[in-house]
Amino acid sequence: MTSLLSVSNLRVGFGRDPARNEIVKGVSFDLAAGETLAIVGESGSGKSVTALSINRLVDFGGGRIIGGSIKLTRADESILDITLAKEPMLEKIRGSEIGMIFQEPMTSLNPVLSIGTQIEESFRLHRGLTGRQAIAAAKDALDRVRIPDAARRLKYAPNQLSGGMLQRVMIATALACNPRLLIADEPTTALDVTVQAQIMALLGELKRETGMAMIFITHDIGLVAGIADKVMVMQAGQAVEQGALGEVLDRPQHPYTQHLLSAVPHFESGRAARTDFTRKEKETPALDVEGLVVRFKVKGGFFSRAQGSVHAVENVSFKLMPGETLAIVGESGSGKSTTARAILGLVRPTRGSFATHMGSIADATDPSVQMVFQNPYASLNPRLRVDSILAEPVIAGGGRVTAETREKMKALLKRVGLPEDSLDRYPHQFSGGQRQRLCIARALMLNPSVVVLDEAVSALDVSVQAKVLELLVDLQKEFGLAYLFVSHDMAVVERIAHRIAVLYAGQIVEIGDAASILSNPQHSYTKRLISAVPSIDRRNQRFEIDTRQVPSLVRPPGYEPPEAQWREFGPDHRARAEA
Amino acid sequence: MSMLRAIFSHPSGRIGGTIVVIYVVVAMLGMFGITPHNPLQQYRIDRLHAPSMVYWMGTDLFGRDVASRLMKGVGQSFLVGVSAVALASIAGTVLGLTAAWFGKAWDGIVMRVMDVLLAFPAILLALLIIAVAGPGTWTSVAAIAIVYMPIFTRVVRGPALSIKSREFVDAARTFGSSRRYILTHHLLLNLVAPLTVQVTLALAWSLLTEAGLSFLGLGTQPPSSSLGLMLADSRNLMETAPWLLIFPAITIMISILGFNLLGDALRDILDPKTRSRTA
Numbered sequence: 001m002t003s004l005l006s007v008s009n010l011r012v013g014f015g016r017d018p019a020r021n022e023i024v025k026g027v028s029f030d031l032a033a034g035e036t037l038a039i040v041g042e043s044g045s046g047k048s049v050t051a052l053s054i055n056r057l058v059d060f061g062g063g064r065i066i067g068g069s070i071k072l073t074r075a076d077e078s079i080l081d082i083t084l085a086k087e088p089m090l091e092k093i094r095g096s097e098i099g100m101i102f103q104e105p106m107t108s109l110n111p112v113l114s115i116g117t118q119i120e121e122s123f124r125l126h127r128g129l130t131g132r133q134a135i136a137a138a139k140d141a142l143d144r145v146r147i148p149d150a151a152r153r154l155k156y157a158p159n160q161l162s163g164g165m166l167q168r169v170m171i172a173t174a175l176a177c178n179p180r181l182l183i184a185d186e187p188t189t190a191l192d193v194t195v196q197a198q199i200m201a202l203l204g205e206l207k208r209e210t211g212m213a214m215i216f217i218t219h220d221i222g223l224v225a226g227i228a229d230k231v232m233v234m235q236a237g238q239a240v241e242q243g244a245l246g247e248v249l250d251r252p253q254h255p256y257t258q259h260l261l262s263a264v265p266h267f268e269s270g271r272a273a274r275t276d277f278t279r280k281e282k283e284t285p286a287l288d289v290e291g292l293v294v295r296f297k298v299k300g301g302f303f304s305r306a307q308g309s310v311h312a313v314e315n316v317s318f319k320l321m322p323g324e325t326l327a328i329v330g331e332s333g334s335g336k337s338t339t340a341r342a343i344l345g346l347v348r349p350t351r352g353s354f355a356t357h358m359g360s361i362a363d364a365t366d367p368s369v370q371m372v373f374q375n376p377y378a379s380l381n382p383r384l385r386v387d388s389i390l391a392e393p394v395i396a397g398g399g400r401v402t403a404e405t406r407e408k409m410k411a412l413l414k415r416v417g418l419p420e421d422s423l424d425r426y427p428h429q430f431s432g433g434q435r436q437r438l439c440i441a442r443a444l445m446l447n448p449s450v451v452v453l454d455e456a457v458s459a460l461d462v463s464v465q466a467k468v469l470e471l472l473v474d475l476q477k478e479f480g481l482a483y484l485f486v487s488h489d490m491a492v493v494e495r496i497a498h499r500i501a502v503l504y505a506g507q508i509v510e511i512g513d514a515a516s517i518l519s520n521p522q523h524s525y526t527k528r529l530i531s532a533v534p535s536i537d538r539r540n541q542r543f544e545i546d547t548r549q550v551p552s553l554v555r556p557p558g559y560e561p562p563e564a565q566w567r568e569f570g571p572d573h574r575a576r577a578e579a
Numbered sequence: 580m581s582m583l584r585a586i587f588s589h590p591s592g593r594i595g596g597t598i599v600v601i602y603v604v605v606a607m608l609g610m611f612g613i614t615p616h617n618p619l620q621q622y623r624i625d626r627l628h629a630p631s632m633v634y635w636m637g638t639d640l641f642g643r644d645v646a647s648r649l650m651k652g653v654g655q656s657f658l659v660g661v662s663a664v665a666l667a668s669i670a671g672t673v674l675g676l677t678a679a680w681f682g683k684a685w686d687g688i689v690m691r692v693m694d695v696l697l698a699f700p701a702i703l704l705a706l707l708i709i710a711v712a713g714p715g716t717w718t719s720v721a722a723i724a725i726v727y728m729p730i731f732t733r734v735v736r737g738p739a740l741s742i743k744s745r746e747f748v749d750a751a752r753t754f755g756s757s758r759r760y761i762l763t764h765h766l767l768l769n770l771v772a773p774l775t776v777q778v779t780l781a782l783a784w785s786l787l788t789e790a791g792l793s794f795l796g797l798g799t800q801p802p803s804s805s806l807g808l809m810l811a812d813s814r815n816l817m818e819t820a821p822w823l824l825i826f827p828a829i830t831i832m833i834s835i836l837g838f839n840l841l842g843d844a845l846r847d848i849l850d851p852k853t854r855s856r857t858a
Contacts, residue, residue: 344753371753379746383768396756446754
């Protein structure tokens, strides 16, 4: 087989003196047509820089290739050294021969143009399509990446779509010209597991159809197992280990590869679920949610009349006992975050009631329910000092900051594992994991009985994730907290949940004991969700492309869903009956 | 302190900062009447005296010391400029913040009114306001404030809209923080950087507008002195006594240059995206 891409001794540096500020230190690899190479490494290992050098986008980021060669075999069999190519030549290659999908879907799209326009641009530039043809091609491209309501979504601006949707748009754009080499830089990091499985299936299918080669950059070794032919492990700018997939995963030679393999949280189908809690039905629940409904009106037409509403959350009910963790799992758009936000009063529920042991929540500023957000970088005001940040809940509750409050702050900071002098510092002086600890401390300032954790560990590195989870479990035991843990990550959920509620299209489809649901899922969606969780054990798994559309949640005005029928599968495990 | 150090290690900040410091010192001296001569005293014998050791910048048609009048004028311009910018920034910030926070009809009304104000050229709008209210120091303060208020409203509203949707604001809502606390601690505190830059730049514009209004006889009224007024008086004597024109003109030019350079430097220093370049 002729090699499509041959990289030898690539060295890339940054800044004014690239030779002294080397990020990639002599990386070599070969890639044949149709082959997939996975580059694995932690942040800062130089894996993205290596990939960006291949289409020379690294130049725009201030990088310089200071040594080595990148030889690409073009469609007409000629060989081009990309390190020496001039910009006009590179422009021809980018998009049509080397496609790229980026890590950050939010910043990869122009916020002021509709997504349709941006996809059409690719068809106009490389395939010469115009007008209706381009629009139709764009719609097909969106359909290919499973975006429901594709025709209507073409007119949306990027800010109207979720991160997962945007990444699908990016993939649609990159695949528009059927490139011979696709560079995917952590493309599914922002996606739900089922969508991730879909994208992987799609990439796999396109790979087989077109003979497209792929460079797949990721930190998720489970995913590597599912797609790659070859693996290259990078650390501090060097390829510490590379070889065939089976070789690297089964017989890792380098200690760093061995460490990476052992740091991954494995999904164990319910075997690792927590068993430290027994539910007593007679107790007063810490949080009782009854018939929660959230709908957003959709306006359209010339007079902006209500044309229906998005049924984001439909008749969700559950009881959360003191000391218990209920995990709400589901993919983006399933209504899991909306449920959490409605409980905190950030979204106005259409119907439904909440009750805590303090009584029913009218305007949701009940101090016994607190929240920890997903992104520790965005949920702390960068201009406030830690003491002001921790004082805010107290001031909001009409209290005063006294010496006693400061003592409490210190005790809490110590409890969540932050240094004593943290009070006088600003959020930017802390790492992501420390910031999330700060957020946890802030949530605990008012002695809540319920803490809502909205994807609270999703933004953290794997090893940090494990430590924060440990802290959460310890705090739960110490203060008897009830957690409502919203997450899409089944491996994390397995570690912290006592019970699980699976949300699909705004409705609970399955609820019950964590071990029971994870080991023996009953609803077809739960089965799909669990089978999509990538794991190293599922080597070269063939994901089937699922052409089923995610149901549209937009309903005509006055629509009421039929009453749910439930089927019992054990003492604490029930699933919605399917038609 | 680190702010001062940052300004003086920035190339245009160093020049701009120095000019602004000197300008403020001169303005203070002028405002409190610490001048080489009494700016109103007419030395009849020394009318149109060329610059000398006694009269550093010469004397005018009535034999008044130009240097003293210039210092007094700088003080006057500074007073008008600072008051106008203070008014404009406070009113503009309040309007911008509330427009961003409440949105809907209030946002629409505020921003459309600002659009109307911005549709007129600055000096023309100021002239219109003074024509209605009558000339004088405080009417020109009000006129300049109204003219520059829309810029502050826009500068505040944009970032405020984006900060409003940040998670820490949501977090504050979940504690039940009051609207006032969120507006001051979360929104305003994060707007300090763009506002600082805008205030510095607006000072330069408002000094220029003040000079323009006085030049047209609509700002500071004689016998008080002001840079614009001095320019207007010297027009007919340009050839016989050029110092009457040169010194106020250079003062205006350098001061505006200084505030602009300082504003640019602050923009670089306070913008995290360009911070690495100046560090």
